[in-house]
Amino acid sequence: MKLIRTEDAKGCILCHDITQIIKDEKKGPVFRKGHVVTEEDIPVLLSVGKEHLYVWEKEEGMLHEDEGAEILRKICQGGSAEEAAFDGVEKTFRYMKATEAKEGKIELISDVDGLFKVNSDALRAVNRFGQMMIATRHGNTEVKAGDKLAGTRIIPLVIEEKKMQDVEKAAMELTGGEPVLKILPFQKKKAAVVTTGSEVYKGRIRDTFTPVLFEKLSKYDVEIIGHKVCDDDHEMVTMTIQHFLEQGADIVLCTGGMSVDPDDRTPLAIKNTGADIVTYGAPVLPGAMFMLAYTKEKKAILGLPGCVMYAKRTIFDIVLPRILADDDIAKEELADLGEGGLCLGCPVCTYPNCGFGK
Template sequence: CGEAYPAKHGGACQACTGDDPFVRATAPRPRLTAVPVEQAVGRKALHDMTSVEPGKSKEALFTAGQTLEAGDLCRLQRMGRMHVYLADDAAPGPDFVHEDDAAKALAEALCESGAIATAGPPREGKITLVAARSGLLAVDAGRLQALNALCDVALSTLHDATLVSQGQALGGVRAIPLFLHRQVLDRALALCGAGGPLCDVAPLRAARAGALITGTEVFTGLIEDKFAPVLARKLEALGSELAEVRFAPDSAADIAAGARQLLDAGCDLILTTAGMSVDPGDVTMNGLLEAGLEDAVFGMPVLPGNMTLLGRLGDAPVMGVPACALFHAVTSLDLLLPRVLAGRTITRADLAAMGHGGFCANCARCTFPHCPFGK
C-alpha cells in the first residue's frame, strides 16, 4: 500500500491486514450551506439543536426534520444559533451518512446478540445502550480501542466485568460529525461484528456451591468457623447458594476426600478456604491435586487476595479462597466470583492483567464496586 509503519509492528503492515492504525486526523466532510435563521421559517431543520442551561438542563429543543416557525427565531438566537442547516439544502451525496442513521446502524450491530438494547431513538447522533438482561458485562477492549481509533465515531462503555442489571445504561455510541463518511461507518461496523459481540452481557448461573473449610483448629473445634457465613453472603448476593459445608483437618488426604464428598453431594462450584500459604500445615493445594484438580492457576497480583487458587474438578469450577477474606470486606474473591458464575475462562494472562488496579486502598468508607479496585 506504500504506507510507512513502525518497525515494532513486525513484518506485516497493519494497514494491509485491515487494522490500519494510520488514520488521518479528520475524515472527509460534505459541503453544507448554512442560512440565517430569518430565512429558515417554514423549512425543516437538518439536525437536532441543543439548548444548555448550566446546572439545570441540556436537551434538544429542536429535532431533525422539525419545521421551524417564526416563534422559534428568538429561541434559536438565544441558543446562539444565528445560522442553521436545513434539510432541503443538504445534499451530501452517497458517500455520507446522517449522524442519526449512522448511530442507529452502529447500535444495531452492537445489539445483534440480544444481550444489549437501545434506550431510545438517536438524538444528536448518539444512542445510549442498556443491558437487555442482568449479568456480567463483557467488553472486547482491543476491538473497542480499534473502533475508537477511527475518525468520527465513538463508543464508550462501562468497565469490562462490571455487574449490570436489566435496563441499566452500560454505554453510548455516537457519530461525531453531522454526516459520517460511509467508509468510516463500514469499518466501524466490521469491527462490531468481527469475532463475536464487541459488547455482551453474560448471565450469572445460580450455582449450588459447596464449601470445604480446612484447618485442624476448626475441624477439632478449637475455634469456631467464620468462613462459611462470609461465603454464603457473597454467593447469595449473586443469586447462588451455599448448599453444602464440609470440614477437613490439615491433611491432604482428608481435603481430597472432602472435595469428593462435595461433588458427590451435587455441588457444581467448590470453594476451599485458606491453607494455601507457606506454613507446614498449608496443604489445601496438595489435597485438591490429589482429588483430581485440573487447569490449576495459583497466585494473582491482587491485594488483598494474592494466595488465590483457580481450577476445576471435572466440570465444577474450584476457587481456593485465601484467609484474607475473613478480615477484609473486599478481596480477589469479589472480583473473580462473578466471572466464574458467568462462565468465563480465566487464564494466567487474565490474572496478570488484574495487577493494574488490583490494589485495594482500604478506604475508611468502602464504596466497592463503585471504586477503582479491580478496574
C-alpha cells in the same frame, strides 16, 4: 447545508440550535442541531422569529449523525435495527437496551443482572478512527438491570458512509463478527464450602470464615448444598470436595490451609481431585494465595486465602461474578490483574466503583 423557508422545512434536519428567549422564564435551545423538523414544529419556529433555516442537504455518501450512531449501536450491541425489538423508546437485544438516537448519541443499558464483557481491542480500534466515540464501563464487572453500560456519539453532524462501513468492518474482524459488548447473565448455581484446619475441626476456635462466604453468596442465585469442616488431612479434604461434586455442586469453596506452612495442605488436596489447576497464586492484594481449578465438567474449585474472611474486598470478589456467569477464567487473565490488583483499603469502600481489579 442550504437555506430554506421555514414553511418548507418539514422533514429537513437542522444544522444549528434554535434558541428561544422568554423574559424571566426561559433562555435556551427549543430545538437542537440535528432535529428533524415536523409539521407541528413550524409554528414554533416561526414564533421565535425563524423565517428561514439552515438545513442539512443530503449528499451521496454522507450519513446523518443519527444514522452513524445506529451503526455504532450495532457494533456494540449486535443485531440490525430490524432484529432489535424497538418499542419507540429503546431497542432491546442480547440483554441490553439501546436508547433512541438523538443528536448522534445512543446509550446502552443493561436489561439483566450479569457480567459485562468488553472486547478491548475492538473498542480501541473504533475510537482511533476519529469523528466517533464509544465510552464504556470496565469489562469483567458485575452489572445490574438498569445500569448504564456505554455511551456512543458521532462527533460531526454528518459523517462519511464509507468511514462508518470501514469502522464496522474493522471491529467485526477483531471480534470475529461478534458485538464489541456483551452481557453474560448470572446462572443459578449450587455451592458447597469445605472448611479446613485442625483448630476449627477440633473445636479450639469458632469458624468465622464460612459465614462471610454465605453472606457473599446470598447476594446471588446460589443454593448452598453443603458445608463440612475437615482436619489438616489432605486426603480427607480431597474426599470431601469430590463428595460435594458428586452431589451436584457447581462451585466448591475451600477455606484455610492456603499458605506455604508445612501443615497447609489445601492446594495439594485440590490438585489430587484431578481438576485442572488454572493458578495457585494471583497478583492481587488481598488475595495472593488464591487457587482456582476446573473439573472436566467445568465445575469450579476455589482455594480461598484467609484474607477473604477479614478484608472487605479481595480476589474472591473479582472472580466470583465471572464464575457465576459461566465465564471461564484463563491464567493469562489472572496475570493481567496485577495492574489494578492492589486494593487501597479506603476508609469508605466504593467497590466496584473504583480501580480495584480493573
